[in-house]
Amino acid sequence: MFDSLRTLIVERHRRRPDAERERIKHRLLEFQIGRFGWLIDLPSEVFFGADLKVLATIYGTDKWNRHWYAQHYEDLFCKIRRKRINLLEIGIGGDENPRKGGNSLRMWRAYFPKGRIFGIDICDKSAHDRGRIKTFCGSQADPEFLDSVVREIGEVDVIIDDGSHINSHMIFTFQHLFPHLAAGGYYIVEDTQTSYWPGSFGGNETDRNDPATAMGYFKSLTDGLNWREFKNSYTPNYFDLNIESIAFYHNLIAIKKRLSEGPRRPRDQAAPCA
Numbered sequence: 001m002f003d004s005l006r007t008l009i010v011e012r013h014r015r016r017p018d019a020e021r022e023r024i025k026h027r028l029l030e031f032q033i034g035r036f037g038w039l040i041d042l043p044s045e046v047f048f049g050a051d052l053k054v055l056a057t058i059y060g061t062d063k064w065n066r067h068w069y070a071q072h073y074e075d076l077f078c079k080i081r082r083k084r085i086n087l088l089e090i091g092i093g094g095d096e097n098p099r100k101g102g103n104s105l106r107m108w109r110a111y112f113p114k115g116r117i118f119g120i121d122i123c124d125k126s127a128h129d130r131g132r133i134k135t136f137c138g139s140q141a142d143p144e145f146l147d148s149v150v151r152e153i154g155e156v157d158v159i160i161d162d163g164s165h166i167n168s169h170m171i172f173t174f175q176h177l178f179p180h181l182a183a184g185g186y187y188i189v190e191d192t193q194t195s196y197w198p199g200s201f202g203g204n205e206t207d208r209n210d211p212a213t214a215m216g217y218f219k220s221l222t223d224g225l226n227w228r229e230f231k232n233s234y235t236p237n238y239f240d241l242n243i244e245s246i247a248f249y250h251n252l253i254a255i256k257k258r259l260s261e262g263p264r265r266p267r268d269q270a271a272p273c274a
């Protein structure tokens, strides 16, 4: 029954004309951040909690139906869904309008029933603070601001960069925040297509290994996974020692942090997803 209901919601949402969809989204948003938001949150969490594709559709984030990231997030996060995690997303959405955006924060809150969900945006998004969601206003390119955020949150289990998508910001924010990620945590960079877009994003299509672009930079980290096998003397850096894996998807990169800096060992038997 829930499968057919879910299909119905997704299909109806998809077929509406853009203007109508925007109007519905706006009404839904006003309702969700209002006093009776729990009327949507509670059934969403109870009935669709494990299905990120449906949650992304209900909450109107472009992580599904435009970018197709929700399927990858399900693979990555299904084992930690029921844990008490801290998730920090950079980029809350809705640009300058303080009441717009927050869609992905609410989606994560429904997906991680015990998770604390934090958001960073250059615009004030405090209208979305409610229950397990807390927002911070500042730039992902400001080291003091980032330090103050992690001081307040403590260790972060999942960091998602869906902010400015400027290549220098994506690289800087990773270098600054990865050390604050919990052992075994995930750092995700969305919309890496800007690596190929010159101009304000700072991409470079001519040299696709340009280390000043997100794709070029993260590709350059992959050799560090094997640094113990280098024949010449080499001093490993923090990233060589602490990255477990780097997965590249369409416009999305997922970096998993190691549990310890020591030699690599066989993994524990993989736990099945709930």
Ligand SMILES: C[S@@+](CC[C@H](N)C(=O)[O-])C[C@H]1O[C@@H](n2cnc3c(N)ncnc32)[C@H](O)[C@@H]1O
Binding pocket: 060, 061, 062, 063, 089, 090, 091, 092, 093, 094, 095, 096, 101, 102, 103, 104, 105, 120, 121, 122, 123, 138, 139, 140, 141, 162, 163, 164, 169
């Ligand atoms: C694509 S939207 C985020 C969408 C949201 N994560 C979702 O999935 O629903 C990008 C957001 O990043 C914010 N942003 C832009 N530059 C930023 C910066 N330097 N630091 C922090 N946030 C920034 C914008 O204000 C905008 O709200």
